[in-house]
Amino acid sequence: xxxxxxxxxxxxxxxxxxxxxxxxxxxxxxxxxxxxxxxxxxxxxxxxxxxxxxxxxxxxxxxxxxxxxxxxxxxxxxxxxxxxxxxxxxxxxxxxxxxxxxxxxxxxxxxxxxxxxxxxxxxxxxxxxxxxxxxxxxxxxxxxxxxxxxxxxxxxxxxxxxxxxxxxxxxxxxxxxxxxxxxxxxxxxxxxxxxxxxxxxxxxxxxxxxxxxxxxxxxxxxxxxxxxxxxxxxxxxxxxxxxxxxxxxxxxxxxxxxxxxxxxxxxxxxxxx
Numbered sequence: 109x110x111x112x113x114x115x116x117x118x119x120x121x122x123x124x125x126x127x128x129x130x131x132x133x134x135x136x137x138x139x140x141x142x143x144x145x146x147x148x149x150x151x152x153x154x155x156x157x158x159x160x161x162x163x164x165x166x167x168x169x170x171x172x173x174x175x176x177x178x179x180x181x182x183x184x185x186x187x188x189x190x191x192x193x194x195x196x197x198x199x200x201x202x203x204x205x206x207x208x209x210x211x212x213x214x215x216x217x218x219x220x221x222x223x224x225x226x227x228x229x230x231x232x233x234x235x236x237x238x239x240x241x242x243x244x245x246x247x248x249x250x251x252x253x254x255x256x257x258x259x260x261x262x263x264x265x266x267x268x269x270x271x272x273x274x275x276x277x278x279x280x281x282x283x284x285x286x287x288x289x290x291x292x293x294x295x296x297x298x299x300x301x302x303x304x305x306x307x308x309x310x311x312x313x314x315x316x317x318x319x320x321x322x323x324x325x326x327x328x329x330x331x332x333x334x335x336x337x338x339x340x341x342x343x344x345x346x347x348x349x350x351x352x353x354x355x356x357x358x359x360x361x362x363x364x365x366x367x368x369x370x371x372x373x374x375x376x377x378x379x380x381x
Contacts, residue, residue: 116166117178123159124237131158138162156236160373163240167247176245176314177256183241183307184260186234190267190300197297198270201289238303239370242310246363251315258319260311264304265320268349271301272329275341279332285340292342302369305348309366312355326353344371 122134135158166175245252274291287293292301308322326349333339333346351365367373 113174113178116175117182120162120179120182123162135159135162138165159237160240163244164247166244174250176248176250176252179241179245180252180257180260180307180311183238183303184257184263186238187260187263187300187304187307190263190297190304193294193297193300194267194270194291197291197294198274204289233299235299235303236372238299239306239372242306243367243370243373245310246313246366249314249358252311254317254319257308257311257316260304260307261316261318261320261322264308264322265325267301267304268322268325268329271341272325272332275329275332275339287340290340290342292345293340298342298345301345302342302348305345305352306366306369309348309352309355309362309369312352313357313359313362313366315357323353323355326350344369 116138119134119138122130123138125131125134166179271291278286291297305326312318312323329349330346330353333341339346348369351362351369354365355362
């Protein structure tokens with residue numbers, strides 16, 4: 109069983125390889141791991157569909173949820189660059205927020221590269237994979253050990269703390285909502301923030317102890333946002349925060365709300381009994 113788990117973990121990683129041939133072979137191998145599931149020719153031409161079907165197959169291959177810890181760990185690993193991304197954004201926006209000179213507003217002192225690294229293969233974008241990961245683990249209803257998700261919840265708590273601090277500072281300065289300087293709207297930070305929140309929802313749903321109080325962190329942010337009519341926070345992040353703020357283990361409302369947060373997925377996962 110352990111060898112099979114290792115193999116499936118590696119195949120799931122290869123499903124996001126930049127080489128389409130690698131993705132095809134990995135997808136076929138995952139889907140043919142069960143004799144009851146066959147890879148249709150039509151699905152093999154769509155990498156996104158192959159990835160979706162592969163993750164939906166996990167509960168059928170491992171009904172006891174043996175893959176849950178590995179999948180949530182993969183989600184955490186994909187988000188380890190969150191702190192650097194947030195720091196880069198805060199460093200960049202600080203220039204235009206606080207500097208009124210024309211030279212300063214050119215952001216010449218920031219850490220952003222002149223030419224960003226281009227991801228030639230959009231299939232490598234992590235947000236789709238992380239939404240699939242979150243929904244895959246909750247379908248099994250199998251619990252996860254606290255140690256398996258400690259890093260995920262710690263990182264999420266750190267990110268939520270920075271979100272709260274920025275929003276609190278805006279309130280203290282009586283600043284109006286400003287999408288241009290909103291942390292959750294940046295394409296460099298949104299995938300990390302949203303992925304960490306839905307990953308934490310999944311972990312709590314599966315019974316992990318919320319020792320970092322990410323639920324409380326979410327409630328504080330929601331309460332702060334609720335003191336005014338408008339907010340610049342990204343609506344998808346606001347939806348995920350609202351779900352995390354009320355997340356409970358094995359709760360059907362939490363499950364339904366998490367599924368709704370995964371906006372890239374066309375279908376809602378069915379839980380296995």
